[in-house]
Amino acid sequence: QVRLVQSGAEVKKPGASVKVSCLLSGYKLTEVTMQWVRQAPGKGLEWMGKFDPDDHEPLSAPEFQGRVTLTEDTSTGTAYMELSGLRSDDTAIYYCATAIVVTGTAFDYWSQGALVTVSS
Amino acid sequence: QSVLTQPPSVSGSPGQRVTISCSGSEATIGSNTVNWYQHLPGTAPRLLMYSNFQRPSGVPNRFSGSRSDTSASLAISGLQSDDEAYYFCQSWDDSIDGPVFGGGTKVTVL
Numbered sequence: 001q002v003r004l005v006q007s008g009a010e011v012k013k014p015g016a017s018v019k020v021s022c023l024l025s026g027y028k029l030t031e032v033t034m035q036w037v038r039q040a041p042g043k044g045l046e047w048m049g050k051f052d053p054d055d056h057e058p059l060s061a062p063e064f065q066g067r068v069t070l071t072e073d074t075s076t077g078t079a080y081m082e083l084s085g086l087r088s089d090d091t092a093i094y095y096c097a098t099a100i101v102v103t104g105t106a107f108d109y110w111s112q113g114a115l116v117t118v119s120s
Numbered sequence: 121q122s123v124l125t126q127p128p129s130v131s132g133s134p135g136q137r138v139t140i141s142c143s144g145s146e147a148t149i150g151s152n153t154v155n156w157y158q159h160l161p162g163t164a165p166r167l168l169m170y171s172n173f174q175r176p177s178g179v180p181n182r183f184s185g186s187r188s189d190t191s192a193s194l195a196i197s198g199l200q201s202d203d204e205a206y207y208f209c210q211s212w213d214d215s216i217d218g219p220v221f222g223g224g225t226k227v228t229v230l
Contacts, residue, residue, distance in 0.1 A: 104171045106210070111164060
C-alpha cells in the first residue's frame with residue numbers, strides 16, 4: 001500500500017526556516033517525481049516545486065526560488081522541503097504529492113498535510 | 121489569486137446535478153489536460169478525474185469531466201450528502217514546468 005506520511009505541525013517565528021519531511025512507503029522514491037504544494041488559509045493550492053529523480057535536480061516555482069530547498073534521502077525514502085525567511089503569509093498546510101498509477105499531469109497520491117504556523 | 125478560476129461555491133439538493141467550471145488560458149488548459157480533486161479539510165486531497173474525463177479506480181460514474189478550449193468542467197449527478205466537500209481543478213503550465221490550480225469550489229448539499 002502506497003502512503004505519503006509527513007512530519008507534524010510546526011510553529012516558527014518570522015525569519016526562521018522550517019523543514020518538512022515526506023516519507024514514501026510502498027514505492028521507491030527514486031521512481032517518482034515528488035511535488036510540493038501548499039494551501040494558505042482561505043486560499044487555493046499553490047505549487048512550490050518538485051524533485052525530478054531522472055536528473056536528481058529540484059525545480060522551484062518562480063515564486064519560491066531562493067527560499068525553498070528540495071532534497072531527498074533515497075536510503076530512507078524521505079523527501080524534504082525546507083522554506084527559509086518565513087513570513088506570516090507562509091502560514092499554510094504543506095503537502096507532498098506524486099503520480100504513481102495515473103499518467104499525465106495528475107497526482108494520485110497526496111500526504112495528509114503538515115500545518116506550519118508562522119507567528120511572533 | 122489562483123491561476124485557474126473556479127466559482128467559490130455551488131449547491132444543490134440531493135439527487136440533483138451540479139456543475140463546477142474551471143477557466144484558464146491558452147498556456148494552461150488550452151495546452152494541457154485538466155484534473156480534478158475532492159478535498160475535505162484535514163485530509164489528503166483525492167484524485168477524482170484525470171486527463172479531462174478519466175476516472176481513477178473507485179470513483180463512481182456520477183462524476184464526469186470535460187474540457188473545451190481554455191475551460192473545463194466537473195459534473196456531479198445524483199448529488200449525495202457525501203459529495204459535500206471542496207473541489208479544485210488542476211492543469212499544467214509548460215512555462216514553469218509545473219502544475220497550476222484553481223481556487224477551489226465548495227459544494228453544499230442542501
